[in-house]
Amino acid sequence: MAERRINNMEKIRTAVAQDLLSGRIDLLLGWEKGLYWWQSRPLFARNSEDLQRLTWDSFCVANLSGYLQEELKENKKIGILLKGCDSRALNRLVQDQMVDRERVVAYGLPCPGLLDPRLLKQEAGLELTALGIEEGEDRVTLTGTKGKSIAREELLLEKCRRCHHPDPVGCDQLLLPPVGSREDRSRFHQVTRLEEIPAEERFAYWSSQFERCLRCYACREACPCCSCRECFVEQEEPRWLGKAHENSENFIYHLTRAFHSAGRCVECGECQRVCPVELPLMELSSKIIKDINELYGEYQAGLDTEQDPPLLTYQPDDPAAFVE
Amino acid sequence: MHYRYFPGCTLKTQAKEMEDTALAAASALGIELQELPEWQCCGAVFPLSDDELITLLSPVRTLAAAGGEPLVSLCAACHHVLKRAQEVIKRNPDTREKVTDFLEVDYAGEGRVLHFLEVLRDDLGFDRLKEQVSHPLAGRKIAAYYGCLLLRPAKEMQFDDPENPTIMEDLLRSLGAEVVSTAYRTECCGAYLSVTEEKVATATAEKIVHSARRAGAEALITACPLCRYNLENIGGPALPVYYFSELLAEALGVAALKEVARG
């Protein structure tokens, strides 16, 4: 496995190096290793030296498509590495006319699912600094313990465990062989669980969650759907939101953000991952996705750029009980 | 093709020839009908009032015993009761909870519930059946009689067009018989009344048989033991009434199996 990964790395690097060095792209958005082994961070590669740092491992979690909007102002053409979820984000941005697809070279990386450091730590019962891992095909061995081995599926990030489309869609080229669709995974179990509890309890649940929100807006910054030039939270005229820490305002922020990403959310889970207080933000987005599916038929944002989003289309048989 | 098989009360007694011939035909056609290891009568009547939970217990127990595998019955009444009981379980979570808790089974309405005729039409196909017919019923003028329980309510039974069904006629054609169309083929014969209101049941049955006779039929087929009993039990000139399975076995040239593998 390790060997294959190295081989994969070479394959990826060769493919993108060619384009970057020949000037087909001005910038490559990829990942490099961070400070620790369980961190990989965005890499902005402009030359062969930068490319040496390029990495593709089980921690390349950041969705890079969010950088495109800004970077395209200064670069003519950008290459970008995309996992399944990331590729759908790019497609969504293209559908929202935020990114000119002609100016992007998309390299798809079929994704086996990324590992959650928090789970690794929990399973090992050790600080991550004292831990190492060896990845097999389906299992991960924790070195530093007594060789504890765990099914990879159980160590995946929450978003990866509900991911149906690990293979990138709509890319210019796939750099690795596809891993196949995972429609066997359940996407909405958490939402269904929440739906089943009584409304007051549900309100109490969200109240206690939002109470912790710092309004740092990291969720918005990381979200590929949040492409407005000026977000409503910062607007002065009219002023939608106060600045004080006030739970009702936190509610307004999160619910409005969820509505704004309705029909756009590609379930990349970045909002939840970057949240410093670990709010379960994906549950909100998932609830809206589930509702849209039930009302207007199955729709997964960013999968098919030809299909118009359900909230922007009208069918004569659309349910309209709410206006009657 | 593998199915779980629910015989029901009458097929082990008065309608033995229905079971024997159907099982023989099935085995000739490569259709494996594995009888449920333990079963009890379906109750013969689907409970039409929602406060009659006890009558749901037996069909739901049977459905649960099939373990999600397709469940086949031969008798129209059994099929009706099982199919509709399954619909209740699927559509009414309250009832499902009460019934399954009482029975201590885990059943949420899974598995196809089929009449053997549906297996022949949908899973085997009448075209394939036709290829296997070795003794076609050429020149035999036969009318199909459906009765009530197979067809209605159509929304739940999803068996065939409730007013103009074709499945039995299609079967007869694939067996090489000459189909005689009769006006009363979907009219109820009133057989449920044969114990308490025999005269009513007989009068209703007579109308059906005599109309078939006038239309030129030499025999009738049915998929329900109770219909057969009632249609045979009339005053005046009668017509032979067969189970569809009897003619099926005949056309396939197989003798009735006496011994059946038990699940």
Added chain:
Amino acid sequence: MPRIGVFICWCGTNIAGTVEIEQVVNAARSFPGVVYAGDYRYLCSEVGQKLIKDTIKKENLERVVVGTCSPRMHEVTFRKAVAEAGLNPYLLEVANLREHCSWVHKDPAEATPKAIALVRAAVSKASLDEPLTALMLDVEKRALVIGGGIAGIQAALDIADSGYTVDLVEKEPSIGGRMAQLEKTFPTLDCAACILTPKMVEVAQHPNINLLTYSEVEAVSGFVGQFDVRIRSRARSIDPSKCTGCGICYEKCPAKVPSEFDMELGKRKVIYVPFPQAVPNIPVIDRENCLYFKRGRCRICEKECPAEAIDFEQQDEIIERRYGVILVATGFDSMDLTGYGEYGYGQHPDVLSALQFERLFNASGPTAGQVVRLSNGRPPQRVVFIQCVGSRDIARGQNYCSKICCMFTSKQAILLKEKLPETEAYIFYIDLRTAGKGYEEFQRRAAEEYGVIYLRGSVGKVFPEGERLLVRGVDSLSGRPLEIEADLVVLAAASVPRRDAPELARLMSINSDRYNFFDEAHPKLRPVETHTAGIFIAGACQAPKDIPEAVAQAGAAAAKAVTLLSKEKLQSEACVAKVDPARCSGCLHCEAVCPYGAIAATETEERVRGELLTRTVAEVNPALCQGCGCCTMTCRSGSVTLQGYTDEQMLAEVDALCLQR
């Protein structure tokens, strides 16, 4: 803060009976910006309006708030008054103190504080009002009528007689519609053709009517006064300037298909006119079935045509034209009865729909006017009519009553009795609905004079028994089950909207009800208008109707259309949406949801780190915008706003309403 004046109306006792007017006036004086507050018994009266006008001048008012009835009632009245006093009319706000307050409360202790809150909200909004100006738009002096049945014909004639040009578009090769298929009409038993044909000819000869048969509307854009419409005029494969209508072509044509005009009972040729009195009397070639178009051989019609009018190469013609108004009169279909297996429709040749039965009486119909059984060609001795097939049926049909069946069934029974006096006629009905001039008398004549037997009840099933049909039913009045050996069974099929009605509704942006009948703007007060200004409806496309009703409605719709056409200019909507290009990120979701096609992409320039970049943003065409607000709903950053209803104004209202009392 602008100077605001508040005027509270008593509306007699309508408002004053429940709301303490004095309290409201006193409270209003304390609201920010209010420099005047007063009340009057009837503000909408001349005197009331004069009070407003005088006060505006005297107090130098810059904004006006009236606390009155619903703005739907009198907003226009008060805007006019404000304008006459020299203020921009959009600097007026209406607080709805009647429908939203006094009419829904009994207790003044509840109504008065609510009235105060409503006025406070209106004052808050008014302080943010900006003057708005509506555009003045031209009116194209041309009308489009869609559908050439009796309603469309009548409407086209009425508009044309008023001096305006009308394009009448009909999908079929001839105008005439459903009425042309009828033999006689109730309750007078006039021959349908005798009264319809003259009107059809008049249409063809009218100098102001441009007849487009075998044509369909493909696209509609624009707005009242300026609808841009694309019409596809299908190739007839015949040069109309050469054709003399001699009919040799269809005499000689070797290919036959079921005739739509005869409800598939008879056959027609592949080159055909639907019926002898067709207007225009020019055949069409049905290319789907023509041997030449299908297999490349035949061309007999071409050889036989003495006028050399056949043109196999003819192409569809696309007509793009602007109209001031559109009138929709697309009529109805007879419901498909295949779901009613118990009647044996489609299974037995002697079970017919009423429209099929009607064709049997017609001299040019499938039986040349002989009323016979289609199974054996012999006249029937007993006919059973069944009403409400598909109508009033929530399980397999339509919830509504089709309205015309009671009458046409009686009519057909009478026609039958006139033609075959010995034949028995039985009518199964659930309720007899004979409201209409001369209708009840007509139905009674059927029963009393002609001896038609009316049975109150239903039919369970029709059993083919030998050569006849055994109808098993019940007469509910006597409580008797009945069995009738009949020769013919006639089903009064429900009237349903045309199959393509939903598509047309979408094309025109007009509303439909749950059955796909087109919706009028108001069920009582605006029965021929739609919610889309400039589009009118007439006839059975709105709901099942008989001929007199369809004709009356067509006349009314034509009058409305002419009223519009007679105007030199129309004022556009002033409360239109506006995009702030600096905020707009250019996702164009607003364009996707705009029902009026009023939003499009445009380029804007901006400086980024010293460099000039162009980017795409949305832009509203104020002439097309109807102020519906869909765009403002869909814009996440609030870059689109509806003038007169800006986010700031709405929030100001909400804040004012939420203030502690």
Added chain:
Amino acid sequence: MIFSESYHRFIDELKKNTGQDPNQCYQCAKCSAGCPVVAAMDLLPHQVIRYLQLGLLGELEESRTPWICASCFTCAARCPRDLDLARLMEGVRLAVLRLREGNRLSPADLELTPEQLEKLPAQALVSSFRKYAK
């Protein structure tokens, strides 16, 4: 015809257990028109619904009709008001049985010869007792 409290209790119970509301019926009588055993009934099927609408419960209690009904669902299949009369009939039968706190059929009532019993399908007996006894 008295819409007493007991009537309302009865109707509410009937609606709850059968999911059918007799007031949905507009008396087209299609149920009676199609019923295969109508000839043996003293009240026609649509009259049973009418009696339910009018609260004529005593008459229904005496009527043979609910016991003649063969539960063949023909009426339900064709009802333009989407009423399931077969269910209503069962509701009436149950109400009568419960009211009388007794069964309408007991094994002793059956006057069958051994030969008849031999021939009679088990199904016929089971269903009769299901219908006539609780």
